[in-house]
């Protein structure tokens with residue numbers, strides 16, 4: 001039995017992941033796996049030791065899968081499966097060079113992320129966090145005509161930066177709020193997705209009352225939300241980011257929010273994460289910051305871990321993965 005066990009492919013799971021994924025790995029009988037059994041990331045040095053000789057790695061978005069790690073893992077490594085739709089923590093060139101296959105978790109989190117994006121948008125535009133704070137701390141003097149006024153979705157133009165599955169799901173949810181028009185930008189027009197939400201391919205900055213960032217972080221999108229964008233936006237505009245912090249130039253965003261270039265920002269992602277508690281963005285009333293929770297529902301996180309496990313197992317069998325990233 002022990003001999004048989006030791007011949008199974010070796011897998012390292014870099015973090016405690018939700019039970020559905022672990023059950024799949026366990027019940028498969030296909031791998032021997034070890035897990036960093038903690039809610040916190042493992043020290044890098046420890047990670048580099050643990051991946052040595054592995055056939056597969058199941059990771060989350062805090063682990064940098066770069067040349068150093070791949071070297072440490074060695075030539076047995078065939079599959080990296082990340083429990084995330086984002087893949088900016090993976091050095092795709094290095095993986096491709098070594099013919100290592102990559103699994104990720106699109107689709108299963110789309111509804112959950114879109115739902116949170118709408119919640120964050122409303123919390124920001126209707127100033128909910130400020131309002132509860134005022135109510136709790138004695139700021140609620142009387143009903144006042146312009147006190148805590150915000151901006152409404154009815155008759156607005158919503159801009160989507162990077163139209164993919166998530167952008168479409170956000171638009172579908174916003175439509176019943178009587179949005180007048182959806183516009184989007186992307187590297188190229190995406191007519192099939194755009195038709196689903198009747199969105200036009202157009203310049204976002206000048207027209208958007210709400211701008212939702214839904215693109216992947218890549219070298220092309222790094223820092224694209226900068227002063228140049230904010231300075232062209234409407235003064236009433238609300239900026240929402242649930243993709244990756246790296247898409248935004250945070251100094252420029254601070255400037256835009258503190259000088260009234262735009263009305264507010266809701267961020268579920270920042271640079272770095274966690275955003276240090278002394279960061280200037282926290283001092284702004286018109287900035288709502290969440291700790292990267294867009295996919296945080298029990299159902300979705302379990303679905304992500306299950307998909308990550310199934311990707312890993314399929315990859316190790318040499319079969320097509322349920323969701324494989326084309327390199």
Ligand code: DGY
Nearest residue numbers: 083084085086109295
């Ligand atoms: C992802 O999947 O990339 C999110 O950021 C976490 O769900």
